[in-house]
Amino acid sequence: MSLIDKYPYxxxxxxxxxxxxxxxxxxxxxxxxxxxxxxxxxxxxxxAHYDAYRKAIPRFERxxxxxxxxxQVHWASLQSRLQNSMLADVETPDLAEMFENSLGYFTRGPAxxxxxxxxxxxxxxxxxxxxxxxxxxxLWMSRGRVYALPHDVHPVMFSYRRDLVEKLGxxxxxxxxxxxxxxxxxxxxxxxxxxxxxxHYMMDLRFxxxxxxxTLMFQRGGQFFDPQGEVAFxxxxxxxxxxxxxxxxxxxxKIAYDCGWGQPVAKAMIDGLVVFQWTPDWRSWxxxxxxxxxxxxxxxxxxxxxxxxxRRTSVWGGTGLIIMKRTKNPELAWDLAKFLYFDTPELxxxxxxxxxxxxxxxxxxxxxxxxxxxxxxxLPIGRxxxxxAPETPPVYSSPVDAHARTQLDLAYARSAEHFMKYGExxxxxxxxxxxxxxxxxxxxxxxxxxxxxxxxx
Amino acid sequence: MRKVxxxxxxxxxxxxxxxxxxxxxxxxxxxxxxxxxxxxxxGPRSRAFVGLDNFRxxxxxxxxxxxxxxxxxxALVSVCVQLPLAMGLALLLNGGGSRLxxxxxxxxxxxxxxxxxxxxxxxxxxxxxxxxxxxxGFQAFFHWGIEARWLMDPPLIMPAIVLTSLWLWVGFxxxxxxxxxxxxxxxxxxxxxxxxxxxxxxxxxxxxxSMRHVVVFVVIMTVIGSYQLFELPxxxxxxxxGFGAKNAGLTLITYLNFMGFRSGDLGLGSAVGWVIAVIIFxxxxxxxxxxxxxxx
Numbered sequence: 041m042s043l044i045d046k047y048p049y050x051x052x053x054x055x056x057x058x059x060x061x062x063x064x065x066x067x068x069x070x071x072x073x074x075x076x077x078x079x080x081x082x083x084x085x086x087x088a089h090y091d092a093y094r095k096a097i098p099r100f101e102r103x104x105x106x107x108x109x110x111x112q113v114h115w116a117s118l119q120s121r122l123q124n125s126m127l128a129d130v131e132t133p134d135l136a137e138m139f140e141n142s143l144g145y146f147t148r149g150p151a152x153x154x155x156x157x158x159x160x161x162x163x164x165x166x167x168x169x170x171x172x173x174x175x176x177x178x179l180w181m182s183r184g185r186v187y188a189l190p191h192d193v194h195p196v197m198f199s200y201r202r203d204l205v206e207k208l209g210x211x212x213x214x215x216x217x218x219x220x221x222x223x224x225x226x227x228x229x230x231x232x233x234x235x236x237x238x239x240h241y242m243m244d245l246r247f248x249x250x251x252x253x254x255t256l257m258f259q260r261g262g263q264f265f266d267p268q269g270e271v272a273f274x275x276x277x278x279x280x281x282x283x284x285x286x287x288x289x290x291x292x293x294k295i296a297y298d299c300g301w302g303q304p305v306a307k308a309m310i311d312g313l314v315v316f317q318w319t320p321d322w323r324s325w326x327x328x329x330x331x332x333x334x335x336x337x338x339x340x341x342x343x344x345x346x347x348x349x350x351r352r353t354s355v356w357g358g359t360g361l362i363i364m365k366r367t368k369n370p371e372l373a374w375d376l377a378k379f380l381y382f383d384t385p386e387l388x389x390x391x392x393x394x395x396x397x398x399x400x401x402x403x404x405x406x407x408x409x410x411x412x413x414x415x416x417x418x419l420p421i422g423r424x425x426x427x428x429a430p431e432t433p434p435v436y437s438s439p440v441d442a443h444a445r446t447q448l449d450l451a452y453a454r455s456a457e458h459f460m461k462y463g464e465x466x467x468x469x470x471x472x473x474x475x476x477x478x479x480x481x482x483x484x485x486x487x488x489x490x491x492x493x494x495x496x497x
Numbered sequence: 498m499r500k501v502x503x504x505x506x507x508x509x510x511x512x513x514x515x516x517x518x519x520x521x522x523x524x525x526x527x528x529x530x531x532x533x534x535x536x537x538x539x540g541p542r543s544r545a546f547v548g549l550d551n552f553r554x555x556x557x558x559x560x561x562x563x564x565x566x567x568x569x570x571x572a573l574v575s576v577c578v579q580l581p582l583a584m585g586l587a588l589l590l591n592g593g594g595s596r597l598x599x600x601x602x603x604x605x606x607x608x609x610x611x612x613x614x615x616x617x618x619x620x621x622x623x624x625x626x627x628x629x630x631x632x633x634g635f636q637a638f639f640h641w642g643i644e645a646r647w648l649m650d651p652p653l654i655m656p657a658i659v660l661t662s663l664w665l666w667v668g669f670x671x672x673x674x675x676x677x678x679x680x681x682x683x684x685x686x687x688x689x690x691x692x693x694x695x696x697x698x699x700x701x702x703x704x705x706x707s708m709r710h711v712v713v714f715v716v717i718m719t720v721i722g723s724y725q726l727f728e729l730p731x732x733x734x735x736x737x738x739g740f741g742a743k744n745a746g747l748t749l750i751t752y753l754n755f756m757g758f759r760s761g762d763l764g765l766g767s768a769v770g771w772v773i774a775v776i777i778f779x780x781x782x783x784x785x786x787x788x789x790x791x792x793x
Contacts, residue, residue, distance in 0.1 A: 123758065123761070127763070145760070145761045148539045148543075148761050149543035153539065153543045237627075237644070246649075246736075247646050247649040247650070248736075248737060248741075248742035250736050250737060298646065300625050300626075302622075303622065304622070304625045304628050304629075307628055308627075439760070440760065442738060442755070446560075446737065446740050446744075446755075449737060449740070450743060450744060453743035454743060481559070481560075485760070488762065488765070489762075491537055492537055492538075492539050492545055
């Protein structure tokens with residue numbers, strides 16, 4: 041007679057009892073593990089960072105006699121977990137790497153309620169502020185204070201297939217302004233074989249705005265917000281950019297095609313559907329990894345400038361390291377942050393593994409930055425990105441950052457709709473009106489947040 | 498009366514674990530959500546009482562209006578397109594052999610097993626201009642659409658979400674209808690045919706009324722599900738926070754998620770939640786009332 045048959049209350053209650061015992065057992069086992077929390081826990085969303093930190097941290101542990109745990113979490117989960125932990129006022133990692141545009145969430149309400157440490161004084165005290173690319177602090181600033189350590193610069197270049205460019209008769213050395221770029225684009229963005237489809241487009245560009253519009257706006261010196269946090273995108277310059285953007289993505293003289301993301305981009309590159317790809321430093325590694333068949337055929341050039349002699353780059357993306365106020369070892373956490381972000385030999389190895397240009401200017405002198413990269417036709421891409429890094433524009437943050445992005449895209453989409461119906465007639469007037477409305481909406485969202493700053497507690 | 502209520506400690510002791518967890522996970526959050534709707538909040542420490550401001554804000558917010566309109570359109574299309582398709586499939590399968598029925602039921606139901614997020618990611622690839630299976634399929638059959646930007650062109654965004662949801666939900670609802678069809682009294686249908694009714698008349702006057710309760714249930718669940726549409730637009734339109742160009746894919750729950758969790762305005766998110774609850778409750782009441790009237 042088995043145990044289950046001997047149980048007096050039947051099979052189902054027996055199964056429930058077993059589940060209850062197992063659950064309690066698991067809880068006890070987990071609780072024991074909780075008790076062994078290391079001195080510091082750092083969370084990151086990046087594969088490359090996770091691998092690099094796991095290799096580097098044992099040295100820090102030996103030198104300081106502490107235990108550090110590295111966790112890897114998908115960026116969206118990491119952000120929502122941090123947000124929920126802060127909302128519920130429960131345990132968080134001591135340090136966490138955040139994705140661009142995520143600081144706004146953590147800097148709502150009164151500054152004393154932020155769940156993250158203000159790093160401004162530490163940066164100045166340790167002489168780090170001046171050693172870094174200053175524009176990169178903007179992404180991690182709120183009310184004039186720095187709340188995250190920027191990890192990278194992410195200058196943008198254009199990548200292209202050398203063989204295709206030669207075949208199409210494009211001289212990349214001449215493409216130093218957008219006017220010349222568009223002119224060349226109109227020459228090659230055509231249906232040469234008569235199948236009703238354009239054979240090659242000059243560049244990849246988001247059809248619905250999003251990162252494409254943002255990146256170009258930053259290159260022109262535009263901003264969503266000014267350093268004081270006031271809405272700054274509804275300008276004549278942005279209206280002009282939207283007009284230009286619409287002409288490149290729609291209508292008879294378009295030169296841009298939206299390749300999407302992931303595999304479709306790889307396919308478009310291999311097929312030669314799109315000649316120039318937007319390539320910030322991190323994406324140069326993505327192409328190496330995801331489109332290996334183009335090894336040796338690819339090259340890089342600076343972006344065209346809006347005016348002769350103007351800025352030849354922009355910025356796309358960013359990672360920052362925040363330290364939680366809940367950490368029991370804030371100074372130790374700061375030491376770990378410095379160890380990971382400013383250990384120069386380690387930064388060289390990390391560049392080699394990721395192509396990402398660190399924000400620490402001293403690191404650009406490392407030999408890894410001069411090494412030719414076989415994927416990119418043996419170009420010293422580290423040197424090329426580093427040369428553009430000081431020019432990267434700032435990107436100021438705000439608690440209503442996401443609202444600003446959706447509102448700019450909305451103004452653009454409405455203007456594009458006007459263009460599709462009426463052409464260029466009245467386009468600028470309509471765009472100005474949509475931008476003004478979008479800015480008013482963002483101010484309305486911001487005014488709600490402002491109430492919190494003076495709320496009774 | 499006292500004896501009726503109190504029958505010793507045992508029932509209360511046995512019920513207490515359930516009551517405790519229900520209080521923790523249902524009653525407390527429920528009450529908290531009501532309170533939150535009248536506050537602007539930022540985590541556990543800072544909050545400002547704003548009275549009805551959150552609701553007033555929604556009245557004047559164009560994004561909320563777009564979300565309400567989009568969601569209502571989706572709900573209407575779901576009821577008017579998805580359910581007839583599900584019924585049609587169920588009728589087709591109801592006539593087939595039992596082995597074939599089992600196989601097709603599994604085939605049509607299986608999209609629902611993989612989850613909305615995966616379906617969203619899958620369809621975002623299928624909708625890719627030039628290379629996607631759907632764009633190529635449209636080109637092959639209709640000589641249109643090879644460069645259609647289903648997920649970026651405002652007029653195409655809602656149709657793309659509807660197409661994806663059809664693939665996901667038609668089979669699911671078909672299972673309900675198929676189960677209901679198998680309970681319909683065959684002798685009634687046979688009698689109608691002998692009386693000279695054609696196939697449509699048999700379906701409309703005999704079959705459909707016989708499965709009325711299931712149809713009402715499926716319609717109510719479809720409307721509720723439609724007003725809770727979230728994962729599909731969020732994954733299909735992930736680059737724009739689930740909004741889509743010109744807010745063409747913005748739904749009420751996406752708006753709630755954006756306001757509450759992306760922007761951290763939990764008070765406003767809570768107010769949106771209550772508005773959605775009231776909408777769903779009202780529509781469900783109307784549907785039940787109409788169903789009762791037709792029954793009478």
